[in-house]
Amino acid sequence: MVKVSLIGTCDTKLEELLFLRDAIRRADAGVEVVLIDVGRHQTQHADITLSRNDLLKMTGNDQSVADLPRGEVIKKMAECATVAVQGFLERDEIQGIIAAGGSGGTSLAATVMRNALPIGFPKMIVSTVASGDTGPIVEETDITLMYSVVDIAGLNHVLRTVLNNAGAAIAAMARSYALRSETTSSKKRVGITMFGVTTPAVDAIRKHLESHYNIETYVFHATGHGGKAMERLVRDGSLDAVLDLTTTEICDHLTGGVMSAGPNRLQAASEAGIVNIVSVGATDMSNFGPKATVPQQYKHRKLYEHNSVVTLMRTSEDEAHEVGTFIAAQLRAYAKKPEFVEVWLPMGGVSMISTSDGPFADEKADAALFGAIKKGLAGSGIKTIEDKRDINDPNFARDIAEALAKQMAISQ
Incomplete structure (x- = not known):
């Protein structure tokens, strides 16, 4: 019945x-x-x-x-x-x-x-x-x-x-x-966060992990609900590790954008004590709807029409510092096992439009972001890796995927 x-x-x-x-x-x-x-x-x-x-x-x-x-x-x-x-x-x-x-x-x-x-x-x-x-x-x-x-x-x-x-x-x-016949898979389950401007990296990471290791990946679109969905699955015990490549939802939380995942972002994986590699994908932007809906106080800012219903706003130097401070504070406060947490900083660009020739290129804002993270995590036991490549560089993707696999092997 x-x-x-x-x-x-x-x-x-x-x-x-x-x-x-x-x-x-x-x-x-x-x-x-x-x-x-x-x-x-x-x-x-x-x-x-x-x-x-x-x-x-x-x-x-x-x-x-x-x-x-x-x-x-x-x-x-x-x-x-x-x-x-x-x-x-x-x-x-x-x-x-x-x-x-x-x-x-x-x-x-x-x-x-x-x-x-x-x-x-x-x-x-x-x-x-x-x-x-x-x-x-x-x-x-x-x-x-x-x-x-x-x-x-x-x-x-x-x-x-x-x-x-x-x-x-x-x-x-x-x-x-x-x-439905539920069968228990022997594959390890890895959550990965993605946005349009970090898609090349996530595609490369996903293919590398699934072709070289006994891993099944779960990709979450970092639209606010995506980040919360991933963290819900972490709390339910449905993920074994997280590669939180795209943390753009934090920008929206801090600036009033439309894709915030709320103030608890980054807590779940840290509290669970699972392998958690974090990066700063798409933290060069906050998200709003059509250009006409951008709040008045941001009308003068550098805006980029991603499509007819999404307008991106470049993160300022002060906002970037605030984002970096938030990331460091969350990881430092909630990391149950700091040795399983790493933060990767792609110095060559945090999205496909913030590379040196992109419309969101801003060395000062990026430096403020990276500096706040490094300062906030100093002495925490959480490793930070500075990498000269941009986030969508295929070799960066391969190396961060390998770092995750290595940490997962150590954690077993």
Whole structure:
């Protein structure tokens, strides 16, 4: 028997949730649906598997949430549902999860899915806000979103069609997950960060590691969510080493760019004590949207239109020093095993557009970056390697890959 958990607010959307339950069953009669009510008010219905009161009692919360502000209700019910879903997962009682709702229901369900379930577990939300800014919903996970087109407020031809599609999709995903044969690979798992301007280096590193060693690489696009995704997998124990070549997300964190991974960047691998080779790929830039969206205080800066939707801003000397200080401080503070951490500094250019003939060439800014890192790591036990080549030099890529492999062999 394959089971899918269905999360929703039964006090406001019971009719739509029951239709989605039936759509799942129509798609695959062998799939059982576990309906979890996360509504503000208690709803009595024979088809609700876990009621709102059941969830509250399960987590020791006997008091009603009906009188709480909406935001507090969402937070409390998300906490309760997370505990329930985690229990289902640990007992192997569900093979998929789906939700349907508006902005509040989407926020609640997404919180449960992000906090309770690992990457790879089938997750889907039919949402009225799925066509907008979905970053805060998905974050660094693999939640599948389906736009409801119309509001989830009464059944009609459009909503029935969307819910039927969603039901068929999650039924198939859960069935596939249940039948999947997980085999343990002997290969070591290495995370690598990449950006468009460091792609040649990452491609060379990936091919070298996979052709010369028993290594499987996982490449993460350093767009903010990419860095967080890599660090999530580190914390889950799903990576054995990290080659953090492209740390550009730090620039966005410090300057207000659109691709920040937040203030905790660089902590996970250091805290895990795994081999962690760090470089400064694409730290010559912060990222913004179309040129017209660049904040007013940066309009006078050196800007480069990467494409019609991405504008790059060259890191100033002061900002470069701040980036270097951040990198050194994070590694120094969180490195559980400093001997497994190295920082490589490509003096010939930190991206394909900051080499000597590139539009972002700036020797003073690069010197400020390198100097802050070296000063910040002095006496820490973390090795810094100054290399005259640029980051995309094939030989630099080969050598940094070899350094990673050497450290991994030592760490075994």
